[in-house]
Amino acid sequence: MIEVRFHGRGGQGAVTGVRVLATALYFEGKFTQAIPMYGTERRGAPVVAFLRVGDHRINERDLVHEPDIVVVLDPLLGRMVPVTEGLKEGGLVLINHPRSGREAGLGGRFKVATVDATNIALETLGRPITNTAILGAFAKVTGMVSLESLEKAVLKQWPGRIGEMNVRAVRRAYEAATEPVDVSNVEGVKVAPPRSRFERDVxxxxxxxxxxxxxxxxxxxxxxxxxxxxxxxxxxxxxxxxxxxxxxxxxxxxxxxxxxxxxxxxxx
Ligand code: SF4
Ligand code: SF4
Structure with missing residues (x-):
C-alpha cells in the first residue's frame, strides 16, 4: 500500500485533486481511499488531504502520518507548515515550484520533484487552481497512474469545457515535471513557529x-x-x-x- 499526503491552501483544490486521483487509480483496478480533512475552510488557509492506494482492500481508517509521498500544491507553504513531517526515508516530495528540486527550499533524506503548476494553471485555466496540474506531474514522476486514466477521471469530475481545460493542464504538467532529485545534503528552509490563533498576520x-x-x-x-x-x-x-x-x-x-x-x- 502507498500512502500520500496532499498539502494545499483553501481554493487550490487539494481535496478535489485527491478525489480525482483516487478515481483515476480506481479505473486502473486499484483499491483507493481518499480522505479530506476540513479545517477552517477559509480561502488561503492551509489544508490537508490524504490518499491510500493498494492492490487489496484497505482497512485502515486513520489519517496518514508517515506518507510515502507528499504533494504540495503551493510553493510557499513549506515555510509555514512542516510538509515533510513523517515522510518515510527515501520518500518523494512533489512540489509546485518554478525551480529544480534542489532549489525548492526542502532538504532531508528524500527526493524532490517540481513542476510550475501555478503558471500552468494560469495559462490553461486562467486561475491559480493547481490541483489538476500537480496531478499531471504526479503521473509522470511516480508512474503510479496513466495519463489516460487521469484524463478520464478529470472529465468525469468536470464534464465539458472545464474538463477539457483541466486535461490541458494535466498534459502540460506531465511534460514539464522535473525528475526527482536527492536533497539529503540540502538545507531546507526553516518552518516558522506556529502563531497564536488570534494572530491576524496572513x-x-x-x-x-x-x-x-x-x-x-x-x-x-x-x-x-x-x-x-x-x-x-x-x-x-x-x-x-x-x-x-x-x-x-x-x-x-x-x-x-x-x-x-x-x-x-x-x-x-
Ligand atoms: S481600488 Fe479604488 S476603484 Fe478599485 S474597487 Fe477599490 S476603491 Fe474602488
Ligand atoms: S486586499 Fe488581499 S485579502 Fe483583501 S481582497 Fe485584496 S487580495 Fe484579498
Missing amino acids: SSWRVFRPEIDEEKCIGCRRCYIFCPEVAITMEEKKAKINYKYCKGCGICYEECPVGAVSFTQERL
Whole structure:
C-alpha cells in the first residue's frame, strides 16, 4: 500500500485533486481511499488531504502520518507548515515550484520533484487552481497512474469545457515535471513557529500580490467592502492595502470596476 499526503491552501483544490486521483487509480483496478480533512475552510488557509492506494482492500481508517509521498500544491507553504513531517526515508516530495528540486527550499533524506503548476494553471485555466496540474506531474514522476486514466477521471469530475481545460493542464504538467532529485545534503528552509490563533498576520499565505494604482482608483469602496480580511482602508477617498492582513485572495482585483488593482505573483 502507498500512502500520500496532499498539502494545499483553501481554493487550490487539494481535496478535489485527491478525489480525482483516487478515481483515476480506481479505473486502473486499484483499491483507493481518499480522505479530506476540513479545517477552517477559509480561502488561503492551509489544508490537508490524504490518499491510500493498494492492490487489496484497505482497512485502515486513520489519517496518514508517515506518507510515502507528499504533494504540495503551493510553493510557499513549506515555510509555514512542516510538509515533510513523517515522510518515510527515501520518500518523494512533489512540489509546485518554478525551480529544480534542489532549489525548492526542502532538504532531508528524500527526493524532490517540481513542476510550475501555478503558471500552468494560469495559462490553461486562467486561475491559480493547481490541483489538476500537480496531478499531471504526479503521473509522470511516480508512474503510479496513466495519463489516460487521469484524463478520464478529470472529465468525469468536470464534464465539458472545464474538463477539457483541466486535461490541458494535466498534459502540460506531465511534460514539464522535473525528475526527482536527492536533497539529503540540502538545507531546507526553516518552518516558522506556529502563531497564536488570534494572530491576524496572513501575509505568508499570499502567492499573489494585489497593488492599487492610486491614479486609477475612483474611491468606490468595493474592494474595501468585499475584502474578507479587512485588509483595505480608505484614505482620502483612495484604497490602501495593509499587506500584513492581505492573504492574496484576489477578490479586490476581481471586484474593482475600473481595473485599478493589479494582481501579480509574489517573487519566491
Ligand atoms: S486586499 Fe485584496 S487580495 Fe488581499 S485579502 Fe483583501 S481582497 Fe484579498
Ligand atoms: S474597487 Fe478599485 S476603484 Fe474602488 S476603491 Fe477599490 S481600488 Fe479604488
